[in-house]
Amino acid sequence: MKKEYIKREDYINKIAPFIHKDVIKILVGQRRVGKSYMLFQLIDHIKSIDDRHKVIYINKEMHDFEFIKNASDLLDYVHKKTDKNRNNYIFIDEVQEIQNFEKAIRSLLVEGGYDVYCTGSNANLLSSEIATHLAGRYLEFEIFCLSYDEFLKFHNLEDNHDSLLKYIKYGGLPFLIHLKLEEHIIYDYLNNIYKTILYKDIIARHRVRNTAFLERLVEYLAENTGSLVSAKKISDFLKSQKINISPNVVLNYLSYLVSAFFVFKVPRADIQGKKIFEIGEKYYFEDLGLRHAIRGYRQADIGKILENLVFLHLKISGYTIYTGKLTDKEIDFVCTRENEKLYVQVAYHITDQKVHKREFGNLQMIRDNHPKIVVSMDEMMGKGYKGIKHLHLRQFLTEYK
Numbered sequence: 001m002k003k004e005y006i007k008r009e010d011y012i013n014k015i016a017p018f019i020h021k022d023v024i025k026i027l028v029g030q031r032r033v034g035k036s037y038m039l040f041q042l043i044d045h046i047k048s049i050d051d052r053h054k055v056i057y058i059n060k061e062m063h064d065f066e067f068i069k070n071a072s073d074l075l076d077y078v079h080k081k082t083d084k085n086r087n088n089y090i091f092i093d094e095v096q097e098i099q100n101f102e103k104a105i106r107s108l109l110v111e112g113g114y115d116v117y118c119t120g121s122n123a124n125l126l127s128s129e130i131a132t133h134l135a136g137r138y139l140e141f142e143i144f145c146l147s148y149d150e151f152l153k154f155h156n157l158e159d160n161h162d163s164l165l166k167y168i169k170y171g172g173l174p175f176l177i178h179l180k181l182e183e184h185i186i187y188d189y190l191n192n193i194y195k196t197i198l199y200k201d202i203i204a205r206h207r208v209r210n211t212a213f214l215e216r217l218v219e220y221l222a223e224n225t226g227s228l229v230s231a232k233k234i235s236d237f238l239k240s241q242k243i244n245i246s247p248n249v250v251l252n253y254l255s256y257l258v259s260a261f262f263v264f265k266v267p268r269a270d271i272q273g274k275k276i277f278e279i280g281e282k283y284y285f286e287d288l289g290l291r292h293a294i295r296g297y298r299q300a301d302i303g304k305i306l307e308n309l310v311f312l313h314l315k316i317s318g319y320t321i322y323t324g325k326l327t328d329k330e331i332d333f334v335c336t337r338e339n340e341k342l343y344v345q346v347a348y349h350i351t352d353q354k355v356h357k358r359e360f361g362n363l364q365m366i367r368d369n370h371p372k373i374v375v376s377m378d379e380m381m382g383k384g385y386k387g388i389k390h391l392h393l394r395q396f397l398t399e400y401k
Helices: 009-018 035-049 071-081 101-111 123-133 148-155 161-170 174-178 183-206 211-223 231-240 247-259 288-295 299-316 353-364 393-399
Strands: 024-028 053-059 087-093 114-120 138-142 263-270 276-285 320-326 329-337 340-346 372-376 389-392
Touching: 009 024, 009 035, 009 138, 024 035, 035 053, 035 087, 035 114, 053 071, 071 101, 101 114, 148 161, 148 174, 148 393, 161 288, 161 299, 161 393, 174 183, 183 211, 183 247, 183 288, 211 231, 211 247, 211 276, 211 288, 231 247, 247 263, 263 299, 276 288, 276 299, 288 299, 299 320, 299 329, 299 340, 299 393, 329 353, 340 353, 353 372, 372 393, 389 393
Parallel strands: 024 114, 024 138, 053 087, 087 114, 263 320, 340 372, 372 389
Antiparallel strands: 263 276, 320 329, 329 340
16 A cells, blocks of 8 residues: 655645544545545555554455445444554545445444545535535545646646646646656546546446437537536537437536536626526636547637636635626636635736736726736736736746635
8 A cells, every 4th residue: 555656735734634533534536636645645644643543444446445335345344454452544545436335434433433534536426425424524625636836846847938838738637747748648648537537437427328428518618618608508509510418418417527526617606796697607627638638739729728727726726716797797717715805817818908908907897805816828017907916827826825
């Protein structure tokens, strides 16, 4: 079980206060974002602070643990491995692969004496089952692909234009450190990861029949990253392509993609009335490299790509994010975090007065004193405009957290 890894201290710092606490710690996120290695880091952290530790480790992706199929198997294994004279820590990787796992975890909590950590790659399954059986007794920690700072650290790169382009082009899956950052190598790997997520975490999990439509839907989201979409809009588009799929089926398939943490759904909110709209939302990818493996990396898509990248940075930084509507204007991101609020517009370049008016003018219409930022790739920029900051993308990714 001994593994070498690069530490992701921010996550350890978030989870560490809950060690020894009587709550289940659940690490969730898309496949291959590094959840398993976070378990290894937590194990090593616990070993460093507790000389009476007893680690019980289960990885449902390993053949060695194939015999643990249900709650009874899990309890039997844990009880056999338990040392009553030591502090028992249980680590279960991909817990959703164990049938009725939540019943076993609840039983362990009732017994007492166990500190339990799990990982999972399916949001709907985890949230519905755990909320039912473990209400108030668990905490979720979402693990993301690498932030830009982490990407630089993992790949031992300097913060410069070339490094930023690599991050934009290849994304932030941690395993990329074992590969040459060359297109044919990276995208071959990412295509395999995409197929695994699609077939194992979505098609098999949800018994999807129309796999061709699911693949076309993913392509549609890649083509329309950051655009307002709706189930009806997608259904109408498909009808124009001689494909007849009802809006309800579209909604179901979109929910499957979200539940696998493959894409994020971002609802629209009215900035003045604080109303959340039920129709029309944006979708962004957890990892840009995977998006490019599906759609291809195209310079014509750079505006969408940068918007996705800024969204990911805000998400990793802990913000709850909406896309804002202000009369007939759009605000890319309305972000809240505890008592903070932040408005962000994203543009590739502020090329002329028309673009300047759209990006800065939309933010000027918001009548409050919360910070407002325009993020772009312009190399030459001033200090901002009428209280609105103008930041280069690299500056935003490294300084604004």
